[in-house]
Amino acid sequence: MFQVIKKPLVTEKNTVHTTMGAYVFEVDRKATKVEVKSAVEKLFDVKVDSVRTMICRDRSRRVGAKYSKIKYWKKALVKLKAGEKIAIFEGA
Numbered sequence: 001m002f003q004v005i006k007k008p009l010v011t012e013k014n015t016v017h018t019t020m021g022a023y024v025f026e027v028d029r030k031a032t033k034v035e036v037k038s039a040v041e042k043l044f045d046v047k048v049d050s051v052r053t054m055i056c057r058d059r060s061r062r063v064g065a066k067y068s069k070i071k072y073w074k075k076a077l078v079k080l081k082a083g084e085k086i087a088i089f090e091g092a
Helices: 012-019 033-044
Strands: 005-008 022-027 048-056 059-063 066-070 073-080
Touching: 005 033, 012 022, 022 033, 033 048, 033 073
Parallel strands: none
Antiparallel strands: 005 022, 022 073, 048 073, 059 066
C-alpha cells in the first residue's frame, strides 16, 4: 500500500480555491480519484464532493552550469461539500 496524499499545496492561487471550498494536495502518481477521495475523507473527517486530478509534467531546471530534470508529479483539487472545512488550511 502506498501513501496517497503526500502534502498539501499552499500557494497564493490555491488559497483562492480554499475560499471556494476546494483544497489542493500533492498525491501519488498512481493514485486514482476514488483513492484520493477516500483518503481525504478518512484523514480529515470531511465529506468530499468532487476530485479533479492533474499531472504536472517534467521540466528542466538550471542548477549552476548544469541542467537537472524535475520529475513529473500529480496534484489533486478536492472540493468539499457545503459547510465542510479542513483545519490545517484555516490555520488551526
